[in-house]
Amino acid sequence: MEVLKGIDLVVDSHEVVCLIGASGSGKSTLLRCIDLLEPIDAGRIVIDGLDITSRGVDQNAVRRRVGIVFQAFNLFPHMTVLRNVALAPMRVLKRSQENADERARHLLERFGLVDKADEFPDRLSGGQQQRVAIARALAMDPDVMLLDEVTSALDPVLVAEVLDAIRELADQGMTMVIATHEMGFASDVARRVAFLHEGRILEDGPPERIFREPAEPETRAFLDRIIAAGRM
Ligand SMILES: Nc1ncnc2c1ncn2[C@@H]1O[C@H](COP(=O)(O)OP(=O)(O)OP(=O)(O)O)[C@@H](O)[C@H]1O
Ligand SMILES: [Mg+2]
Numbered sequence: 001m002e003v004l005k006g007i008d009l010v011v012d013s014h015e016v017v018c019l020i021g022a023s024g025s026g027k028s029t030l031l032r033c034i035d036l037l038e039p040i041d042a043g044r045i046v047i048d049g050l051d052i053t054s055r056g057v058d059q060n061a062v063r064r065r066v067g068i069v070f071q072a073f074n075l076f077p078h079m080t081v082l083r084n085v086a087l088a089p090m091r092v093l094k095r096s097q098e099n100a101d102e103r104a105r106h107l108l109e110r111f112g113l114v115d116k117a118d119e120f121p122d123r124l125s126g127g128q129q130q131r132v133a134i135a136r137a138l139a140m141d142p143d144v145m146l147l148d149e150v151t152s153a154l155d156p157v158l159v160a161e162v163l164d165a166i167r168e169l170a171d172q173g174m175t176m177v178i179a180t181h182e183m184g185f186a187s188d189v190a191r192r193v194a195f196l197h198e199g200r201i202l203e204d205g206p207p208e209r210i211f212r213e214p215a216e217p218e219t220r221a222f223l224d225r226i227i228a229a230g231r232m
Helices: 027-034 059-065 081-091 097-110 126-138 156-171 183-189 207-212 217-228
Strands: 016-020 066-069 144-148 175-179 192-197 200-205
Touching: 016 027, 016 183, 027 144, 027 175, 059 066, 066 126, 081 097, 081 126, 097 126, 126 144, 126 156, 156 175, 156 183, 183 207, 192 207, 192 217, 200 207, 200 217
Parallel strands: 016 175, 016 192, 066 144, 144 175
Antiparallel strands: 192 200
16 A cells, blocks of 8 residues: 655754644654665665665664654563663664663663663653653664654653653754654744645645645644644
8 A cells, every 4th residue: 555655855964853744644654664664665765875775775774773762662561771771782782781771871861760770661650661762762872763653642741751851852953753743842843844644745844834824725724623622
């Protein structure tokens, strides 16, 4: 089945782009393509000059450069928070345990979680678990972070702390592509917002323009529904 059609999106280094659009519009599929989690039938994806869709590319090497965080945090339940964050750098990047642990602690500190380092994930709130998942992705020093509805599974009070963590990442210059239903957050954190509709990017531009003066009737209808639902 053809899901994405004629997608043309350039994300600059240090740029934050938010993907918005109705359920089923293709946001997750687009993110999964960038991490090579979906088979790509046509088109190209280039990261930092490397065509990751060309034959013979080391897919694992690509995934090492791309951090992805999903709605469901997918932490390893049988490992402490610290081990969750330090695992991939040791296994994949062959870092020493000392080195990986030190970096993991540093990341946990950055997200206000250093006191949770030795806890198991089920002892943490959803918001804390999601911040651990973000720290785990960052521990691989990715070139780009892909975030897919990372606050959708959280209670409203926990959403803010995760959004703050992402905002901090944006301020530090992390390149990010973020699928989100949080329009306030998108307009705050994104340099650019892309509106997806039925597998196409119908328009993209600075959040001020997309939210205040959408050019396409579909964008307008989508935003009207969001406003009617009290989510903007
Ligand atoms: N593995 C798959 N195989 C076939 N079709 C799929 C697959 N995954 C998603 N789709 C379809 O692709 C389209 C885009 O889905 P996608 O999950 O990317 O939407 P989304 O914008 O992320 O939606 P949501 O806001 O609900 O997360 C939908 O029509 C969906 O049914
Ligand atoms: Mg999705």
